[in-house]
Amino acid sequence: MTLSFNAETFRDDYTFANSPTAIRAFPFPFERDDYTYTVNIEQHVPGPVQSATEFPIHIDEHYVAEMQDRAITLAQDPLRCQSLPHMMTAEWDLVELLMTSMSTHYPETFTLTRDGDRWHWTNRPLGLDQAFTFGDASTLPQGPMEYITRQCQGDFCLLDQRDDNLWMDAGMVTTQADWSLDFDLGMNFMEWHAPVPLAHDLGVFERALKFLLNLQQGRPVRRLNWTMTINPRLDTSPENYHRWGIDKASVTPENVGDKVHLRVELQALWRLPRSNAIVFSIRCYLIKMDELVTQKKWARRFHRVLASLPQPIADYKGLARFRDTTVAWLSRHDDGLPTSPGFAPD
Numbered sequence: 001m002t003l004s005f006n007a008e009t010f011r012d013d014y015t016f017a018n019s020p021t022a023i024r025a026f027p028f029p030f031e032r033d034d035y036t037y038t039v040n041i042e043q044h045v046p047g048p049v050q051s052a053t054e055f056p057i058h059i060d061e062h063y064v065a066e067m068q069d070r071a072i073t074l075a076q077d078p079l080r081c082q083s084l085p086h087m088m089t090a091e092w093d094l095v096e097l098l099m100t101s102m103s104t105h106y107p108e109t110f111t112l113t114r115d116g117d118r119w120h121w122t123n124r125p126l127g128l129d130q131a132f133t134f135g136d137a138s139t140l141p142q143g144p145m146e147y148i149t150r151q152c153q154g155d156f157c158l159l160d161q162r163d164d165n166l167w168m169d170a171g172m173v174t175t176q177a178d179w180s181l182d183f184d185l186g187m188n189f190m191e192w193h194a195p196v197p198l199a200h201d202l203g204v205f206e207r208a209l210k211f212l213l214n215l216q217q218g219r220p221v222r223r224l225n226w227t228m229t230i231n232p233r234l235d236t237s238p239e240n241y242h243r244w245g246i247d248k249a250s251v252t253p254e255n256v257g258d259k260v261h262l263r264v265e266l267q268a269l270w271r272l273p274r275s276n277a278i279v280f281s282i283r284c285y286l287i288k289m290d291e292l293v294t295q296k297k298w299a300r301r302f303h304r305v306l307a308s309l310p311q312p313i314a315d316y317k318g319l320a321r322f323r324d325t326t327v328a329w330l331s332r333h334d335d336g337l338p339t340s341p342g343f344a345p346d
């Protein structure tokens with residue numbers, strides 16, 4: 001598949017937009033007209049052609065702009081990328097996973113050749129050509145995880161498994177929905193999920209952890225998570241809350257369509273072969289309300305989900321300031337018809 005890339009921004013003048021192809025590929029996360037937390041984990045198997053799940057790692061029209069935005073965030077705050085010393089083997093596992101997947105599924109864009117430990121990587125859109133020795137970090141310009149995640153859409157956490165728990169011991173996190181790698185580094189599964197309401201009482205995290213501790217190599221899984229963001233901003237981190245938090249107060253009935261975005265995270269988990277660590281990818285997709293309502297079913301369903309969302313979940317996701325205004329705007333796009341089951345647009 002030949003990809004072309006948008007010139008666009010995720011900050012300042014916010015020129016990010018989705019083409020009709022990207023809108024149809026958007027991973028709409030609601031199977032029903034209401035929402036609560038569940039253990040919504042499924043096998044990460046290939047989805048429909050040109051969907052977000054067609055390939056294990058999804059590269060799209062936003063690739064180059066997202067990588068430029070990541071570079072800006074890292075220049076301002078290098079702590080968005082951190083790795084504890086015992087994670088080096090997992091970092092190399094991640095290099096292998098991403099380079100193999102990207103070059104296999106997007107061969108016109110990325111090439112990997114391997115001759116024993118002598119690897120050669122070419123990334124055409126970013127203009128990179130790198131020969132290196134697999135396993136020898138001195139042959140790359142950055143650490144292995146940083147090198148490859150500066151070239152792959154989505155955030156990545158590397159989780160060490162020990163004492164029947166998962167530990168967030170490395171990551172590249174620049175597109176997060178209001179949580180901090182610097183704060184969570186070294187925490188375990190229950191600790192970093194502590195702020196989430198309702199789910200603990202529903203047993204969601206206990207069951208999810210048990211499942212993940214048994215994750216098998218070669219059988220990745222995925223789930224969808226969602227929130228909302230004002231303006232198409234990737235870096236909604238606590239570190240920069242002073243830059244974007246104020247935007248929540250800027251929503252008016254006139255600007256909902258342009259300013260309010262549904263933010264969906266396609267999260268996938270792989271068991272890694274050498275380290276026995278798990279990689280957790282968090283690929284962020286943004287869609288403004290004007291784009292979302294081009295799909296009638298999505299407009300109807302999102303209106304109903306947002307109107308009926310339990311208050312503790314709305315508060316946790318930070319929607320309180322603009323939920324009512326957005327529900328009122330969406331109601332004009334809800335014709336009251338029943339919605340068909342499943343995620344796909346009509």
Ligand code: HEM
Nearest residue numbers: 037038039040157179192193195196199204208226227280
């Ligand atoms: C092992 C990999 C995972 C990592 C690294 C991870 C990380 C996180 C983090 C950092 C947060 C934000 C917590 C905060 O407010 O500070 C979060 C939220 C959450 N996580 Fe996970 N998570 C993982 C797997 C899962 C799984 C398998 C589930 C399945 C049920 C899950 C369910 C949730 C839910 C429901 C939230 C609240 C999200 C929202 O309402 O916006 N997580 N996770």
